[in-house]
Amino acid sequence: MTLETKLRFGAFIAPFHPLDENPTLAIQRDLELVQHMDNLGFEEAWIGEHHSAAYELIASPEVFIAAAAxxxxxxxxxxxxxxxxxxxxxxxxxxxxxxxxxxxxxxxxGAGPGALSSDAFMMGIPVAKQRDRMDEALDVLVRLLRGEEVSHESDWFSLVNARLQMTPYSRPSVEIAVASQVSPTGARAAGKHGVGLLSLGATTTAGFNALAANWGIAEDMAQLNGTTMDRNAWRLVGQMHIAETKDKAIEQVRFGLEKWIYYFREIANLPMVPDDFAGDPVEAYLALGSAVVGTPDEAIARIEQLKEESGGFGCYLMMAHNWANWADTQRSYEMIARYVVPHFQQLNVNRKASMDWVRDNKTEFTSQTRAAVGARIVSHMMEKGTENISPQIVALIAGAAAAEPTKKD
Structure with missing residues (x-):
């Protein structure tokens, strides 16, 4: 038996918190989510950076990571x-x-150009230059994080014999991944430097359709630049909420999904929600097929679909959306850890093989057990007599004798 590479699981925590919540408690709950995931055995948590629009509250992922660690x-x-x-x-x-x-x-x-144009606007950064500046910064960041000395002159930053004081703890550096959604920007940057790819919105129609194309772009860029791409360093981000039944899961996400939809339709400049659906907002959004709101089996089916479309990836990250209340959100993560993760990490392969083997040999094992017990009873009877031996024990001895295989000469 050859085991597949173990698919990792985690969460992409922007985070998303509606305007009617206490922001202090919301950030505290994000920390508690990471603790909950750690206890459940999830492998990764990615923390966002945002500075405007009031929904994605973490301004410094580094400060959050220090506390979470x-x-x-x-x-x-x-x-x-x-x-x-x-x-x-x-x-x-x-x-x-x-x-x-x-x-x-x-x-x-994880590196990107900045998701909210409003963030860039407040800092006087032209939106049209964000992706160019990301490419330029990444060129020197990769080298700095490997402990190299870098000099670089730009119209927005300068480096003169720059070097990190401490040799990197991880070798050759921390793991690096570049965000990608639909455009080829992230895939090109990942391929140029041979770093990981972080595919946001992988379960949206546009994001799903772009998976294979963006990976091909990354591999082409890697070949041109003398680097290599590793599918194990490819993360796909998708939307899920799991419960015991589909109806129960849908009812639970009514707690917060409509507020999330409002944010992406009216506030954020990201194409997560189309403008042309009507009727009940929850039902209309779920009809798009971008999210799995249902059972563990439906979650397994969607990830299998992503594996087939992408050609293989290393980690599935659930978008931490807070569509359900806190208790139901925790339960959803627990159910994914209990029932979805084992399917993709082959955690029960040996358990099933062991159970099948014992079942297939149950008759032999049972007869040997009965024979062993019967032999010990007979030994007792020969030593102490039959005064305290019940009829049930006599029947057991008879059954063991009848079940004992005939010995060949």
Whole structure:
């Protein structure tokens, strides 16, 4: 028996919190979610960076990761993602390198151009330049995070003999991944540097259809630049909420899905929700097929579909959407850990083989057990007599004798 590469599971925590909630408690609950995931055995959590629009509350993924690392033992923690045009590359590299040491190698570095145009606007950064600046910053960040000395002159930052004070804890550096959705920007950057790819919105129609194409772009760029792409470093982000029944799951997401839909239709400049559906917003959104709101079997089927469409990837990240209340959200993660993860990590392969083997040989094992018990009773009777031997025990001895295989000469 040859086991497949173990598919990892985690969450992409933007996070999403509606305007009627206490923001202090909301961030606290995000920390508790990471702790809950660590206890359940999830492998990764990626934390977002946002500065406007009031829904995605974490401004510094590095600060959040430092706190989460102290509360967890095993889960790896990534910036999901650091918006490169908003930071001087030397300062960002130094913070990530420090976290690499503080977490003993559990930190990951996710990079992107910045998702909200409103963030860039407040900092006077032209939206049209965000992706170019991401590419330029990533070129030097990859080298800095490997401990190299870098000099670089740009119209928005300078580096003069720049080097991190501490040698990276992880070798050759922290793991790096670039965000990608529909455009080829992220895939090209990942291929150029031979780093991981973080595919956001993988279960939306556009994101799903772009999976194979973006991976092909990354591989082509890798070949041109003398690097290689590793499917195990490819993360796909999708939307799920799981319950015991589909009806129960749908009822649970009515708690917060409509507020999430409002954010993406009226506030955020991201194509997560189309403008042309009408009627009950929850039913209309679920009809799009972007999300799995249902049972563990439906979650398994969707991930299998993603494996087939993509050609294979290393980690599935659930978008942490807060569509359900806190108790039902925790239960959803628990059900995924209990019933979905084992399917993709072959956790019960040996258990099934062991159960099948015992079942197939049950008759032989039962007869041997009865014979062994009967022999011990007979020994007792020969020593102490039959005064205290019940009829049931006599019947057991007779049954064991009848079941004992005939010995051949």
């Amino acid at each position: 102290e509360r967890t033992k095993h889960i790896r923690l990534g910036t999901g993602v650091s918006s490169l045009p908003y930071h001087h590359p030397m300062m960002l590299a130094d913070r990530i390198n420090q976290l690499d040491h503080m977490t003993r190698g559990r930190v990951m570095f």
